[in-house]
Amino acid sequence: MKARLYRLNWVDVVLNALRIVIIVAVIVGAFNTITSGKYTTDQWISLVMSGLAQGSIYxxxxxxxxxxxxxxxxxxxxHGEVFMSGAYTAYFLAIYTAKKGWLDSHPFLTILSWMALAAVVSMVVAVLLERIAYRPLRGAPRLVPLITAIGASFFLQYTFKGFYGSAFRTYPEVPALKGTINIGGAEIPIVQIIVFIAAVVLMVGLYWVVEKSKRGKAMRAVSENKEVARLMGIDIDKVIVFTFVLGGALAGAAGVINGLYRPQGVNFFMGFFPGIKAFTAAVLGGIGNVPGAFLGGLLLGVIESLGPNLVLDGLGIPAANQLKDVIAFTMLVLVLIFRPQGILGERLAEKRA
Amino acid sequence: MSATKRFDLRYFIRAGLLAGIVPLYTSVIGMVEVFNKREVVKGMLTLGEMLVIFPSLVVGYLVALKWRREGKNPFLALVGALIAGFVASLPTVLLILVNDRIPLRDMFVNVNPALMEILLVGQEQMAQGAFILMSVLAVSGLLGAVVSFIPYRFRRPLVIALVVVILSGLLSEFIKQVLQQFIERGALKQIVQGKSLTTKAAAAIFVVTYLTTLFWDVKGQAIRTRYNAMPASRKKQAGRLWKTMFGIFLLILPWVLGPYLSEVIDNVGLYIIMGLGLNIAVGWAGLLDLGYVTNFAVGAYIAGVLTSTGPLGLGARLGTDPLGFWIIIPISILAAMFTGFVLALPVLRMRGDYLAIATLGFGEIIRLLALSDWLKPYIGGAQGILFIPKPELPALAEILNLADRAPALIEIAKGDSLLAGLMNLILYGQFSGPQELYYIIFVGALFVLFVATRLNNSRTGRQWMAMREDEDAASSVGINTTTAKVLAFTVSAASGGMAGAIFASKVGTIFPNSFNLLVSINVLSLIIIGGMGSIPGIVVGSLALIGLPELLREFAEFRLLLYGALLVVMMLVRPEGLWPSPVIRREMAADEEEPPPDMGEMQTSQPMRPLSEASD
Known part of the structure; x- marks a missing residue:
């Protein structure tokens, strides 16, 4: 026992102290809020549901x-900009179809067409990004592609600002998505449920592709070991492009879902924060792990939605909802410190973290 | 290399199309229209027109050069360049045609009549305008090819002279401001009119630069040998002379430049201070810190709270006098170092990209906290902190009673010589404007420069660099990487704190939104573009990235677009930066197994390295 204490690094001491402080703060805050009875069960349910809807976009x-x-x-x-590019471009189709009246006559098909366009645009952006910015740097030191990615992120943001202008643009209202459903006494907007279901469907589709299809098998092989995969006759470049295609398509679809769900509209900067939060979600679930990313996204959405009211309010912080993003970023840092392998990740060795 | 004599039409078309993307893209994002307002040479050439024409010129030059290097028919090179230049106009022409049928403006906000007028060269008839556009671009392609035929010795000065003319055309407004102090109005009109060079001045600059470069190319080697042959003592003397002259130049610089340009130089200086700091973490220790703004914000807010004479200032709270500027600088530095230390602890275990994202998170957390209502009673929330006083020194003139003892000095301060402003500052100690604040920033930058240079050659500096190269190897030779990392973060934070304090007192009011992610990205970009780990590189990077966009206000709208593009292009083409440090340059040279790709090639076809390297 004494020997172990002796070996304890001072950094570990600091980190453990930090861990304890955070846990105590969360417990005290939550306890205070719950005992104060400030919020009803209905409110909690609707907070969780909106968290789930936001989380499924993440x-x-x-x-x-x-x-x-x-x-x-x-x-x-x-990647956040890939998401933005699809959402922003599909907005123009959305406005067009709404003007033509197709949205009222065939709402489901119309929204599907928006998603298809967004997915294609995002896909093209993602593939171009890979081809121009990432592929030539594949063997470079690890910081080099990251710097390139940061540059590409700003380049894409301001390119789309140049294309479509800097105004916030709101997707047309979809009559079929209006209204609420009563769940456990709480009125839940239908749109939240639809967002959640759409995300689950896409997620299941992706899971099927990765687990069952031949391409998915190749992807898993490449992620396991590139050299061996190459020896098995897998074209690595094709697999990588396919990965970007899949990621881009999902991001584009997510962009349209986001446009439907969030009333404040689309804008060239809309991808930045969701991008960072989605990264947090990916790390939270265990990066490299497909179900983990989904779980992480939902979890982050709920934490972000509940956190300000449940914890910060209880600690006596005024206007806690302003600090919603602080919660997300703090989560990011905490996950990276305490569990960089995430919830579902287990084989993440030192070299990856 | 199989030198087929066949005319490879597809190659020229492909090159032309690649070049044609540039005018199309810059037109659609609105760059052409905005840049068209800036004339480089009065009545002859605008920057917007350059955006359309230059790609053809360059592609013509490149394809002709490549074609001839492969030993193919030079006449066909001309034809090919003509075709490439012509093809480069097609995407833009397509844009004009499509826009005529379907108005694209509903979607692409910048495709407006003004842009069409520029692209159609002001012609009423679309066919005519498009024809002129196509022929102009084709001819520029041909012209580029012709340039490639000029022997290298004459071609190099030509390119340099062109670049100098364009640069001076862009900066003519400021050349005018500087020259105003020395030349009378009538003569000035001959050189600069409005915001652009006159044709005469442009021609003169071209000829002078051309001849100078030519002369230097011919005679430069001889002069250099003569200088090297000089005895060491003479060389030292010459060096000292240069240094003294440069020092004096830097001292009177703000008075030569005038208030506006001094403001720009001040900003450049602040970014040099921050860049030197961040360079310690990023360039030397290899810790990609995307949250450098945290230190800047801490420095600025500490300075704001402690010196403000407003209701938020500590003075008003405790009923004492607010602290002065000079004492605040060390306090801010210490506070920033403390923040750097605290924030270093959680990220110690992370490597590379995780660390980057985590520090990015810190930067955003700080901004959101500063904005929040929670901390509003202390640091003002969105309204920020107001009434931060400017620095002051005791007025020497009154203390020493110079009005009686040395009236000559007072006279110098009152006159309008170049030294008057400096004298005024020394005598009365008021740092009221950008020209006076320049000295504070200058001294601060010198101090940071000194510390950074010393650190670079110290044991700690070597430890950082070893850690950057390979953390495991470094720790196995006995370097305590934990301490080294914490030290890197802490020291790097110091200069952020200093810059923050100076910034607060310079602008007088601070708002949370001045401390957003873009500050971090700016500092990071200037380090990377200047050359990671290289001290002169940071100065060059700040001048290019912070100075230039402030001078060319047309660029402001596209500043981040250009930063982004520059970061990507730099990483692809020249990852060591504009002015690389010798260590990195050596490494890059060692890495290069293959000869550098031919400049004539259009694609960046770098050799694929084995993928196994990517996974370590």
Whole structure:
């Protein structure tokens, strides 16, 4: 016992103290809020549901991070911009179809067409990104592609600002998605449920592709060991492009879902924060792990939604909702410190973290 | 290399299309239209037109050069370049045609009539305008090819002279501001009119630069040998003379430049200070810190709270006098170092990209906290801290009673010589404007420069570099990487704190939104583009990335677009930076197993390295 104490590094001491402080803060905050009875059960349910809806959007973006990280071991920092490009471009189709009245006559098909366009645009952006910015640097030191990705992220943001302008643009209202459903006494907007279901469907589709299809098998092989995969006759370049295609398509679809769900509209900067949060979600679930990214996304959405009211309010912090993003970023740092392998990740060795 | 004599039409078309993306892209994002407002040479050439024409010129030059290097028919090179230049116009022409049928403006906000007018060269008839555009671009392709035929000795000065003319055309507004102090108005009109060079001045600059470069190319070697042959004592003397002259130049610089340019130089200086600091973490220790703004914000807020004479200032709270600027600098530095230390602890175990994202998170947390209502009673929330006083020194003139003892000095301060401003500052100690603040920033930058140079050659510096190369190897030879990392973060934070304090007192009010991610990205970009780990590189990077965009306000809108593109292109083409440090240069040279790709080639076809390297 004494020997172990002796070997304890002072950094570990600091980190453990930090851990204890955070746990105590969370418990005290939550206890105070719950005993104060400030919020009803209905309110909690609707907070959780909106957290799940937001979280499923994070989850879809997070899948793109996870797929790319699993194969290339790099953070595609520009993935948030891939998401933005699809959402922003599909807005114009959305406005057009709404004007033509197709949205009212065939709402489901119309929204599907928006998603298809967004997915294609995001896919093209993601593949171009890989081809121009990442492929030539594949053998370079690890910081080099990250810097490139940061540059590409800004380049894409301001390119789309130049294309479509800097105004916030709101997706047209979809009549079929209005209204609420009563779940356990709480009125839940239908759109939240639809967002959640759409995300689950896409997620299941992706899981099927990765686990069952031949391409998916190749992807898993490449992420396991590139050299051996190459010896088995797998074209690594094709697999990598396919990975970017998949990630881009999901991000584009997520962009449209985001446009439907969030009333504040789309803008050239809309991808940045969701991108970082989705990365957090991917790390939270265990980066490189497909179900993990989904789980991480949902978890992050719920934490972000509950955190301010449950914990910060209880600690007596005024206007806690302003600190929603602080919670997300703090989560990011905490996960990276205490469990960099994430919830579902287990084989993450030192070399990856 | 199989020198087939066949005319490879597809090659020229492909090259032309690649070049044609540039005018199309810059037109659609609105660059052409905005840049068209800036004339480089009065009545002849605008920057927007350059964006459209230059790609053809360059592609013509490159394809002709490559074609001839492969030993193929020089006449066909001309034809090929003509075709490539012509093809480069096609995407833009397509844009014009499509826009005529379907108005693209509903989607692409910048495809507007003004842009069409520029692209159609002001012609009413679309067919005519498009024809002119196509022929102009084709001819520029041909012209580029012709340039490639000029022997290298004459071609190099030509390119340099062109670049100098364009640069001076862009900066003519500021050349005017500087020259105003020395030349009378009438003569100035001959050189600069409005915001652009006159044709005469442009021609003169071209000829002078051309001849100078030519002369240097011919005679430069001889002069250099003569200088090297000089005895060491003479060389030392010459060196000292240069250094003294450069020092004096730096001292009177703000008074030569005038207030506006001094403001720009001040900002450049602040970024040099921050760049030197961040360079310790990123360039030397290899810790990619994307949250450098944290230190800047801490420095600025500490300075703001402690010196403000407003209601948020510590003075008003405790009923004492607020602290002065000079005492604040060390306090801010210490506070920033403490923050750097605290934030270093959680990220110690992370490597590479995780560390980058975590520090990015810190930077955003700081900004959001500063914005929040929670901390509003202390640091003002979105309204920020107001009434931060400017630095002051005791007025020497009154203390020493110079009005009686040395009236000559007072006279110098009152006159309008170049030294007057400096004298005024020394005598009365008021750092009221950008020209006076320059000295504080200058001294600060010198101090940081000194510390950084000393650290670079110290034992700690070597430890950092060893850690950057290979953390495991470094720790196995006995380097305590934990301490080294914490030290790197802490020291690197110091200069952020200093820059923050100076910034707070310079602008007088601070708002949370001045401390956003872009500050971190700016500092990071200038380090990387200047050359990671290289001290002169940081100065060059700051001048290019912070100075230039402030001078060319048309660029402001596209600043981040260009930064992004520059970061990507730098990493692809020249990862060591504009002015690389000798260590990195050596490494890069050692890495290069293959000869550098031919400049004539259009694609960056770097050799694929084995993938196994990517996974370590």
């Amino acid at each position: 989850a879809l973006i997070a899948l793109g991070y996870t797929l790319v990280y699993g194969i290339l071991l790099m953070i595609n920092f520009a």
